[in-house]
Amino acid sequence: MAELLNSDKIKSSVAPLLQGLLDDVLPAVQSAGCRLESAALFGSAASSDYAPGRSDINVYLVMDCLTLPLLKALNPVFKKHIKKLKSNPVVLDREYIAGSTDVFPMEFLEWKEQSVVFHGADPLENLEISAENLRLSIEENLRGKRLRMIQSYFELDPRRRPMQPFLMSVLPNFLVVARNILRLLDVAVSSDKAAMIGALERKSGVELKAFKRLLRIRQDGMKLGADEAEILFKQFLAEIDALIGFIDHFKTSGRAS
Template identity: 35%
Template sequence: MARSPKDPKTFLPEITKDFREAFGNGLISLILYGSAAGPDYDPGRSDVNLMVVLRPEAMGRLDEAFGLIRKWRRKGCAVPLFLTESYIAGSLDVFPIEYLNFKSRYVMVYGKDVLRGLELKPALLRLQCEREIKGKLLLIREGFVESDGKRGHLESLIAGSIGALTAIFRALAVLKGLEMSGSRRALFAEISRDFDLGGDVFDRLLDVRDKRIKLTQAEMLALFKQYLAEMEKLSDVVDAMGG
C-alpha cells in the first residue's frame, strides 16, 4: 500500500465524487474514522479508513467498485468498511468496542450520520473488553515465547499490539466514566492511573512504538515481561468488574 497522505481530509471531495458516481442513490453515508480523523494521525504509519454505508441493493454491486478501490489504495487509503444500516443495528451487541471507537474518532464526509445516537450496553462492552484483553494476553504471550527474546521481534510485537490496546482502553474509559482523552498517550496514562497499572510501563511501550527510545536487549526483555504482568493484572480487574 502507498504511503498515507499528509492530510487525508484533502482527498474527501474527490472520494465523495467517486463513490457517488459508483453507487448513486445506493450510497447512504461516507465516514472517515480512526486515527485519520483525530490527533494521532501519522502520515508515515496511520491508515486512512473509510466506512461506506450502502442500501442493500447497492451491496450487491460491490464488484463495480473494484477500480475505485484500486485507485484509492494507490493513494494511501485502506480498503473501506462496507456496511448496511441493518447490519449496524444487528451487530451492536457483538462489536460494542468497534462501534465505540467509530463514534470516538470520525468525520462525516457525506450523507446520513449513522453513528449518532447508537446505544451501547455497558454489560456487553465490559464483556468484550474482558474477551479482548484475555485474547490479547494469549497472543503477546505466545509471541514472547516465539521471539527467543530478540529485541527486534519484541519491538514488532509491541508496535503491533498498540492499536488494539487503544481500542480496549477507550472502552474501559467509558465504562469507568473517565475522560476520553484526545491523544493516545493521555488515554494510556489515564487508564494506568485508574486501574492501578504499574509505573510507566504503558508510556514506555508507546515510546518503543513511536521510536522515541532505543532499548538494549536486556531492557526490552524486562519491559516486555512487565507488559505481560500488567496485562494479567488488567485481565483480573476487568473480570472482577463483571461480578
C-alpha cells in the same frame, strides 16, 4: 460534485483523496440501484496520530442496500483508490450496524467517537451500546491479545526480530482497549495518551508502569537492550493480567453510550 461535509475537521492532505473517492463512489452506487446514506473517515487519519504517507486512510460507507451488483460496481472504484488510501473502505448498511452492536461494541464506539462524517447523516449518532456487552468485548480482547503475545514470544529471534519492535507493534491495540475501559467506567477519554493511561491507573487501581514506559519509548525514539526489553515484556504481561482481573470482576449496569 458532492461537497465534503465537515471539511474543517479533515486534514488538508486527506480531503482531496476523500473528494476523489466520493466523486467515484456516488455514480457507481447509483448505477447499482442503491444509495450512499453516509460516508465517514475513521482511524488515525481522523486523529492526531495521522502520519502522511504512512497511515492508512480508513473510510466506512453506509448503503441503503447491499447487493452483488453494488459490490461489482464498487470493485473498480476501490481498485482505483487503494494505492492512495492504503485500505479499502468498509461497506455496510444500517441493518448490519443495528444488529452488530452486541458483538462489536468497542469498534462501533471507536467509530462513533473518533470519526468524521463527510457525506450524509451520522449513522452512529443515536447508537446505544450495552455496558455489559462492552465489558465482555474488552475482556475478550485483553485475553486474546495476551494469548497472542505469549505465542508470538516463541517466534521472536533476537537476531532478526528483536523484542522492542514487537512491543511497539502491539501497544496501539492495547491503547484502544484502554480507551474503552475508560468509556466503560464513564470517564472522559483524553486525546493525550499519557493522561489517558494515568486516568486508567487511578480508576482501576492497576499500576501501569510498562504501558507508560512504552509510550515514552515510542515518543522519544529510545532503543532498549535485549535484557531490558524482556523485562518490559514481563511487566507488560503482568499489567495486562491485572487489567483482566479488574474487568472480569467489574459489575455493569445500563449502557455505555
